[in-house]
Amino acid sequence: MNNIFGGSPPAVILKIAIASVCVGLLLAITGMDPMMVWEDAFATIGNVWGWAIDWFAWAGKYLIMGAIIVVPIWIVVRLFDVLFGGSKSS
Structure with a gap:
């Protein structure tokens, strides 16, 4: 399973969640929507x-x-x- 995700699944999911929140905040600050x-x-x-x-x-x-x-x-x-x-x- 580590090969598919590129690391342990919980760690990868946490990194994706943090990156998503950061990008979402950046988009909200600039006034953009998805x-x-x-x-x-x-x-x-x-x-x-x-x-x-x-x-x-x-x-x-x-x-x-x-x-x-x-x-x-x-x-x-x-x-x-x-x-x-x-x-x-x-």
Whole structure:
């Protein structure tokens, strides 16, 4: 049972209870309620998700723009290497 709780169950329950009271007092002092915390948490997750999608859209545009130049050059270099470079062991 100690492995599941990370210590003796009564000690872990007491630590969780003390931490819960401290966090509850802190929330009460700041004027927050539990529903506000949950709503803000979900809004924050949504905001982070939106930022990630925006970043990938931004990075994707530049990836494609760069690939339009880099990939054909890479293909030409590889073709010249195969045709005129001989067999080099890497």
